[in-house]
Amino acid sequence: MQKMPQYVTINVENILRGELGQDYRRHLGEVCNQLKIPVDRITVSDVLPIARALLRKLTDEMDYETATRVEKKLHIYKLTQDLRTLEGKNDPENIRRRADLLVSLGNLCLSAGMAKEAITYFKNANVLINRINYEAKLGEIYRGLGHAYKMIHDWENAKRYFDKAIPICHKLKDYSGMSDAYAGIGYINWKTGNFSEALRSYQKSLENTNKIGNKSLLVTIYIEYGNVYNEMGDLDKAEEFYKIALDAMSDEKDIWQIARVYNNLGDLELQRKNWEKAIEYFQKCIEYGSKINHARMIGWGYFNTAEALAKLGRANEAIKYCNKALQYLEKINDKEGMCSVYRNYSLAHRVRGDYENAMKYAKKSLSLAKELKRPFLVAEAMIEYGIIKGKEGEREEMANYIKEAKKIFEDIGAERKVKEVDEVIAEYGITDL
Template structure:
């Protein structure tokens, strides 16, 4: 067993490597220290390690892995009731959702942080969260509110004399000033931030500032200077393996080429950026890339491709959930206004009472009666006014809740099905000629589960299935349901999609990659680990809604049963597919196949099966 001081030294080396942008090296040191901390049962330090691991993966653009580690960190902090750590990690989770373009989820994280902070009142965490909320306002193009939140955070950082936090704040403020066309002040703030980043050798702050300086000169149509800054950003991003900024700078350079009339070069750069955006699953980055490709292809006269990317851009815009986020922001402000109105009303009532008493002492009974009557009328009128105002605000609150309910319904059912259910109160079953069905199942689940506490078991399954949900969303396949330790999804419903067969196989491969990484993590910390079989089959199905309570969208047919048999006859770590699916995707260059021959399947006789792998 290694000493605690050795573990601390390994952790500190990892932190230095992370600050220097050497993320791969930092991960190695964090994992080594994590093993030692578990040996000493130091769960607080184990939580620290998971948090730093999550940040390293997030900065490389591996957001699914990052969110998984953040969840682990919170789990360890809860064991020792380390509320400051829980608050800080939840804040960082919000940042990860922000980069994914999932602003509503990001805001939910920030609200949780502020709830925790009402108890522990850590000024640094409150300031960071305040600045992050400003970032969401910026994405919603409410720049006045964004600057208001940035200024609040800046005042706290100044009191704490936190040089790096001040630099990050100046960088965020500068980015807003660029959008407001206040270029001189933006350049001043960004230059200050860059100076601190160089002095502190903080590559992460430096890469963010360089990117914003590039945007500053791009907005002024000074393409030469802008290109210089974006090329520096790209070079530093490649050194740090920051996929987010590699993609971002590629798209920015593509936009410069488009502005210079070099549309073929623009297409090349923005296509590279789009590929990275798809890889890391960033909605906002995918939208930026599609906008660039739309304008470039349109200028080149390729209307067909231009239209394709225009439609994709609109889809990604809708997926950013900006409407839901705006509603939630509005609700926060409405709640605050309700409190303000209540205080004002109490003050008003108190004032009326004091005046009333004074008048009673000065006036005769008859005059007092008149004043009291008038006072009653005034109070009644004021009450009626407040009532009307409250009704107005209540209606707005109901509208917001209605929007939330609709968003919740869309989380349960596909949009097309949800609309039919709202309009008719029921949904007609539909036949589909070609749908792909994916099943997963954990091998030796019962034996592995016996080694875990009930809480640890549920947490582990939740981590895996949350990752599967994100992967399903990334490849646009429909999650159908979970049954115990089994996960079921379908491609090509409720809207047929020509890419669904390819996408569901890519999703299956990524799910197996996740499980392999998860097993390695758990083995390093001496935790039980699940291994998974995964099978996919394609064919005709019937889809619809069953029941009237706790209803769910489900699928039926021999295709579903066959897919289940394909999964149960698969091998751990492999993606097993049927012959019918193989015949449909065999010409896809991104896959390689291994024929398994005829495999005896329960209730199906012999079926031809194939293992599929990704061509790197």
């Protein structure tokens, strides 16, 4: 039985209030007026049109992530109401419909950043399909669980579910599903520093993607290939893949991915110590991110610009860019981005000779890198932390951190970073300790 409209209105208002604060009234009132929906008599069938209208409105007025999250949460609410209409209907057809809705809810939760809720929906769907013959959905459930665990950096469980999805997708000749699962495994291996395995997984993902001609997925894989080569230190190979991705994209359709590539190209120039050229790329990242108010890409463009400015000795400007970055990234709880912001704050304060603040931010960066279980970020944070220890006169502790960072880079095969650490060791005379 459908809820009375006033209760639907209350639930919609609660969702919007949680995301938009008291300003939700204005936004809801304007879209309801536009759609000719009585704002105090919203029905379940009105929810999706309202969600789509709010997505357009909030993307223009606020930021892409908030707009998307609002749209997804309203969509989730709509599907939960649909699910309730099927309660108690246990014939195979309705069990199948319930499983479909639960999987859709899981996927929506993923896109809204609600990993724990997604896990619950996918596992509930799994329970249902065990009661009927619905193998086609099982692969999607396992992939969904893989992505959900990946989102919370539970790499072991994420890989386990992607591995379970692959034979099912293979049996069903679901090339899209296989591509997605292999890409998920590639991502896990990249983030955990298993670069050779990451490349193998991305190659399998690419092979399956080519069978279906999914251009969007191809672009993503090319970018991920570039990311792996980037962290391995093969900058020319990384640049090759980034530019393949860039050439395949459209200014109108792929704005956030274009921003992402410009950010990554800037990172290559940082490593090449071409500071001004790096800044040019990061400004392009900010430019494209700003076209759709994409908080993550704007934030990443800002904190990477900050690093280049600090390397140029322009510490005060660098701190201002870090401030801007943090405003965007805290809003969306981008911990990986925040980890890098803290490291760049530390670098900028160190350039200024303010070692107290430099150490404060170095500690934050190192702590967050460990929380994220990202060896590459941990090693980078250790270098900054170690250098500051040296500036404070604690040379032995400095040596311990720098050498540990080098070992991490050696273990994951980040050859260029190993050379960078050797330069730090030589610069600070650590070899004699």
